Amino acid sequence: MKKLFILLSALLVLAVAGCGGGDSKQSSSGGEPQVLNLYSWADNFDPAVIEKFEKTYNCRVNYDVFANNEELLAKIQAGGALYDVIQPSDYMVTTMRKLDLLEELDKKALPNTQNLVADLRSPSFDPESKHSVVYAWGITGIIYNKKYVKEVPTDWSALWKPEYRGRVILLNDNREVIGMALKKHGRSNNSTDPAAVKEAVDDLKQLAPHVLAFDTDTIKQKFIAEEAWIGTIWSGDASFVYKENKDVAFLVPKEGTTIWADTLAIPKGAKHKELAHKFINFLYDPKISAQNYEYIGYSDPNEKAVPYHSKEYNDDPILKVGAAAIASGEWLTDIGPALPMYDRYWTELKTGK
């Protein structure tokens, strides 16, 4: 049985490698000497920035996308050497470091990363930034529509108010939602203490009947169309909603919250390590990063980029709220053995059991 499985997995790896091989062949037929294989989230770069990099370093960038961290992990484990730069999120960096899937970054080749704001230079998932650099980041807060929510919320308990019943949205993510309830009770959002997690979940079970929907992918539409009045949201998405509907406001509750980041990292065994470092360094050039973040709409973590941004971007009230709250945010780390407990509670919450 085991032999059979090894044979099957070998077949699979071959199939995956075959696909990758096809990609690189395709690109080398263009006569370019070097290819940077980038594996990232969709729309995470201004295409013009990538073009600029290709011109500057006479190379080609292959941009493949994944939809979630688990997909990234599965593919890197199947044959990570296919990619040169990847973008795991915070907790996935922990996992990948534990599984020894990331190359150590050569800091001497990355002078521009010194432009990062200090609060993002030593995240708990990679305190010395040995294997990853924070790229896009955001913070979870409360979004509310001033037309319906008259009393300015100050803490997470605002979500529980009976007058908002049926108009509350929670992120469709177990770590975010349970983490929020843990914060409400003054705990760490990475708590693995069964009693603390149970207390948080019992509280959430009171909130669940008030929830209109659990949503991360289309949450913006629900607030723009005013289907929802109040809920949890990531700062970048809140800024997007605000551009379409000026009645919404965003704040970070006083108990603290979750902060997240997509990072830049190099998988073990990457073939074009030098080019990968050049790419990462290029992205933290102040002018480049200003152009890039204007396009993607997230908070620019680059301190030196401020003068290159448009006035509209610098004055965005929601990005300002987010930036001011960095210090009150706690990173999600991989909770490893406690994940099944979280998953079980999550299923209970969803099914109301």
Added chain:
Amino acid sequence: MKNGKFLIAPLLLWLGIFFAIPLLIVVVVSFAGRTPYGQVIFNWTLENYVRFFEPLYLSIFADTLWVAVLTTVFTIILGYPLAYYIAQLPKKWQQPGLILVMIPFWINFLIRSFAWVIILRSQGVLNTLLIKLGFITAPLQLLYNDTAVMVGMVYSLLPFMVLPIYVSLEQLDRRLLEAAYDLGATPFTAFRKITLPLTLSGISEGTILVFISSLGMFIVPEIMGGAKAALVGNLIQNQFLSARNWPFGSALSIVLAILSLVLITVYYKALAAGKGGGKDA
């Protein structure tokens, strides 16, 4: 004869590579365990199957079965008259009628689900219309509840019921109906004694298609149900995408597949018994 075997070889290879091998991998993984960081380890355990019998997961399976049964019943209630109507049309209108039933299939399912959101949401097409016409004063909450999930399921699976019923109606020998009328049967009696029994095969094929498809549905509850109603499909999706528990997800998939097989077998047996063993292919 040898040539015949040769011809079927590509098909077998295709099925082997894209059906049998993946299924085998799922079976193998369902007996595996996971490390704290979600890697699959092959320590051969029944733990994943034992876990399925916890009340939490059994109740999700029960809910899913109930939703599937309701979906099937509603598609029959809506689908049979529709298929009947199309089959009654003059020949030249039948084809366009069928194409109208199938057109939605040409559009991505995700997009069609979002279209329903635009129709049903509080500032959506339907609510705006009802308010403008003065039927209601405040928008109705039409989305993100069990009814919305049912609407989405019935909508998306209706063609699977209409098409087989249409085929069976089309093959119906009209002379039998004429004979019935000649012998003094009312239209209702003729329908009950002749049309319905002879199109039962279409209904049963449609039932299988709709029932099985609705068991694995996860997009509709996610988008139109506000991700609140967890069906087995959502539970399985979660195991792969957030819980990082491939073995449990695989075990759930296998249980779902076996359950479907058992139900189909029971269903066909019951059907055959009810018909006295007569089932035309």
